Amino acid sequence: MNRIPVPALLVTAALALGLCACSGGSGGAGGPGSDDKQAAPKTRISVNLTGDKARAGEPVTVTLAEGERLKDVNVTDSKGARLEGKVAADGKSWTSTRRAAPGTAYAIEARDAAGGSAKAAFTTAAPDKVNKLTLAPGKNTTVGIAQPLSIVFDHPVKNKADVEKHLKVTTSNNTEGSWGWMQDWSGKDRVDWRPKEYWKSGTKVTLDATLSGIDSGAGGWFVRDYTTTFSIGRNQLVKVDLDNHRLTLVRDGQTVKDVPMSAGTPGGEKASWRGKTVLMSKEGTINMRSETVGLGDAYDKMVDYSMRLTWSGMYAHAAPWNAAYFGSANRSSGCIGMSDANARSVYDAVQVGDPFEITGSDAKGTQALNNGYGEWNLSWAEWQAKSALR
Numbered sequence: 001m002n003r004i005p006v007p008a009l010l011v012t013a014a015l016a017l018g019l020c021a022c023s024g025g026s027g028g029a030g031g032p033g034s035d036d037k038q039a040a041p042k043t044r045i046s047v048n049l050t051g052d053k054a055r056a057g058e059p060v061t062v063t064l065a066e067g068e069r070l071k072d073v074n075v076t077d078s079k080g081a082r083l084e085g086k087v088a089a090d091g092k093s094w095t096s097t098r099r100a101a102p103g104t105a106y107a108i109e110a111r112d113a114a115g116g117s118a119k120a121a122f123t124t125a126a127p128d129k130v131n132k133l134t135l136a137p138g139k140n141t142t143v144g145i146a147q148p149l150s151i152v153f154d155h156p157v158k159n160k161a162d163v164e165k166h167l168k169v170t171t172s173n174n175t176e177g178s179w180g181w182m183q184d185w186s187g188k189d190r191v192d193w194r195p196k197e198y199w200k201s202g203t204k205v206t207l208d209a210t211l212s213g214i215d216s217g218a219g220g221w222f223v224r225d226y227t228t229t230f231s232i233g234r235n236q237l238v239k240v241d242l243d244n245h246r247l248t249l250v251r252d253g254q255t256v257k258d259v260p261m262s263a264g265t266p267g268g269e270k271a272s273w274r275g276k277t278v279l280m281s282k283e284g285t286i287n288m289r290s291e292t293v294g295l296g297d298a299y300d301k302m303v304d305y306s307m308r309l310t311w312s313g314m315y316a317h318a319a320p321w322n323a324a325y326f327g328s329a330n331r332s333s334g335c336i337g338m339s340d341a342n343a344r345s346v347y348d349a350v351q352v353g354d355p356f357e358i359t360g361s362d363a364k365g366t367q368a369l370n371n372g373y374g375e376w377n378l379s380w381a382e383w384q385a386k387s388a389l390r
Helices: 006-021 160-165 320-325 340-349 380-384
Strands: 044-047 059-066 070-077 085-087 093-099 105-112 117-123 133-136 141-143 149-153 167-171 177-183 189-195 204-209 226-232 236-241 246-251 254-260 272-278 281-289 300-308 315-318 336-338 355-359 363-366
Touching: 044 105, 044 117, 059 070, 059 105, 070 085, 070 093, 133 226, 149 204, 160 167, 160 177, 160 189, 167 177, 167 189, 177 380, 246 340, 254 340, 300 340, 315 340, 336 340
Parallel strands: 141 226, 236 355, 272 363, 315 336
Antiparallel strands: 044 059, 059 093, 070 105, 085 093, 105 117, 133 149, 149 189, 167 204, 177 189, 204 226, 236 246, 246 254, 272 355, 281 300, 300 315
């Protein structure tokens, strides 16, 4: 076997290295230290909100300052929630469909059609005051056919129209309804959603209150969204005839209970209210004291099967002490009293949200709009007029 002399081996290696050096990719700069990778495309963006005290309550707008058409923009807060939005038709900007909430940090990442990307961040100023709300009925409850969807706000709402725009009610059967504003019995601002007519049994109702980032006015900012769902139960109502001293429970158009009762003594403050009211709560056995409703020291009793109808203290309940007047005269301090057995029977049958339709001349007037749920005493046109969007 012949050996290759060392000088010949070095020459062969040199030739091989030379061939490798000559096989670089086309378009490169060549020469020592050159990088044949293409430079990443330049993408720059500008954002309408900047810094750590940006103004809340405005949509976020991302504008392409350098690069090709925007393809995707991702805006997330510190909790990972995404702010949805749309790219403009010309691909030069993106605007969020929701407003930036106060006291929130946002991170932005934009990508363009060429594959470039850019990032930005900002934090909105903390709110001076936060507004919150209380919803009724409770989430995932089943209620009667007259129950409105009711919202009471912690602080005053000056920007009622803007708030109302962000309160969306959807139903399983496209029920027609409207919002109406009032001052609650507590003195706070309140808005209720009432159907045009009583709900249909089985209806599913959902409220989406997309209020995060909305300024209520003097009452402060909303910093979160709210949602609730409820269902409509049995198709039933209670009719109270003050003049004939009878209470009847009607279900699916058929009378299923008819009991004697005694309502408020006519001719003064002890008289009952008339009108269409709504069963607010079933409170069982409670202490009723006359001074709480402005009637001095007339009574202080533990009362069974108590069903609240107004904030001012009108109930339907057991009143065995008034048995001599059941079915013949109104002699109570404003409530609708029945025997223990009849009150228990009615209590077990009714649902929160059932309408109590109270008629007759032995009344001191019609229940006020805010004294419980008095909206059913308004015509549909009168109720619609209470919307801030009318």
